[in-house]
Amino acid sequence: NAGVMQNPRHLVRRRGQEARLRCSPMKGHSHVYWYRQLPEEGLKFMVYLQKENIIDESGMPKERFSAEFPKEGPSILRIQQVVRGDSAAYFCASSPTGAPTGMQYFGPGTRLTVT
Amino acid sequence: LAKTTQPISMDSYEGQEVNITCSHNNIATNDYITWYQQFPSQGPRFIIQGYKTKVTNEVASLFIPADRKSSTLSLPRVSLSDTAVYYCLVGAGNTPLVFGKGTRLSVIA
Numbered sequence: 001n002a003g004v005m006q007n008p009r010h011l012v013r014r015r016g017q018e019a020r021l022r023c024s025p026m027k028g029h030s031h032v033y034w035y036r037q038l039p040e041e042g043l044k045f046m047v048y049l050q051k052e053n054i055i056d057e058s059g060m061p062k063e064r065f066s067a068e069f070p071k072e073g074p075s076i077l078r079i080q081q082v083v084r085g086d087s088a089a090y091f092c093a094s095s096p097t098g099a100p101t102g103m104q105y106f107g108p109g110t111r112l113t114v115t
Numbered sequence: 116l117a118k119t120t121q122p123i124s125m126d127s128y129e130g131q132e133v134n135i136t137c138s139h140n141n142i143a144t145n146d147y148i149t150w151y152q153q154f155p156s157q158g159p160r161f162i163i164q165g166y167k168t169k170v171t172n173e174v175a176s177l178f179i180p181a182d183r184k185s186s187t188l189s190l191p192r193v194s195l196s197d198t199a200v201y202y203c204l205v206g207a208g209n210t211p212l213v214f215g216k217g218t219r220l221s222v223i224a
Contacts (some may be wrong), residue, residue, distance in 0.1 A: 004158075031209045042202065042214035043159070056211060091158050095209055101147040101166075102206030106158035 002027065004094050004107035005074075012113045019079040019086070021110045025094030032075045033093045033104060034060075034067060043091060049075060082114045118142070119203045124219040133190045135218050137203030140184050146205040148179060148186045153200045153217070162201075163188065190220075198222045 005024040013019050025032050030051050035043040045059040049069035060067065064082075069075040079086055089111050093104035120138040127133045139148065147166050151159035163170060165177045165186070176189040190197060200217040 033211055035212075035214070042216045043212075045211040045213065048209075048211050050209075055209075059211070089156075093158075093212075097209065099209060100145075100207060101149070101164055102204075102208060102210060102212070103147070103149055103161060103164060104212060106151075106160070109156070109158050111156070 004092060004105050006090075006092050006107035006110050008110060009108060010111050010113070012115060013082050014115055015083055016081050019082050019112055019114075021077040021079075021090050021092075021112070023075040023077070023092030023094075023107060025075070025092075026096075026105055029094035029096050029105070031055075031095045031097065031099075032069050033095075034075075034077050035091045035093065037089045037091060037109075046077070079112075082112075084114050087112055087114045118205050118213050119215050121201075121203050121215060121218045123216060124221070126221045126223060127193055128223050129194055130192050133193050133197075133220060133222075135188045135190075135201055135203075135220070136185060137188070138185050139203070139205045142183050142205050143207070145207040147207055148177065148183075149204050149206070150175070150177065150188045151202045151204065153202065159202060193220075193222045195222050195224060 034046040037043045047060045047067045048056040064080045089109045091109045092107045095104045149164040150162045153159045163177045170177045178187045202217040
């Protein structure tokens with residue numbers, strides 16, 4: 001039973017380019033969460049999605065950032081016109097429906113570097 | 116705003132028991148307490164979870180007093196490979212997790 005998968009693991013983009021980060025949740029999980037981590041900081045929530053729906057995007061910047069979780073395929077976090085401040089580690093987590101304990105399973109992360 | 120408060124850092128020698136205490140004064144009735152471990156350049160890894168009293172697994176023990184306003188993660192006989200950041204979180208259901216800065220544990224030979 002594979003865990004949460006993320007790709008790419010490392011991504012380098014020049015300022016102004018687009019970054020696409022992919023997340024495949026654990027089998028049977030329909031809830032996906034994206035978090036961002038800056039150096040020496042804890043993870044910060046960005047967006048919570050369930051299949052084809054955005055449930056909570058309160059942590060995501062209003063501009064340049066978008067997320068989707070289509071019926072088929074992985075969840076995508078898209079950052080348009082990247083800036084140096086977007087450099088961070090982006091983690092995806094998943095959970096099954098009705099999980100009472102709040103536990104989430106995390107992927108290995110994508111480390112984005114903007115040059 | 117993080118729902119939990121824990122020490123920023125701790126040091127320990129190899130072979131010692133390490134106890135990390137976390138405060139969560141506003142824990143809700145249906146919240147569970149979960150501890151994650153994170154190594155550099157990796158995602159958080161689940162260590163242990165509990166609701167009340169004591170929970171033990173092959174890695175750690177979790178002590179939760181009756182009022183549930185705090186919890187203590189106990190790592191028996193730590194080794195160098197236990198050097199990591201440890202996060203205490205509270206939550207329930209399919210809600211986003213609120214991370215604090217965690218506790219940076221350094222194990223010294």
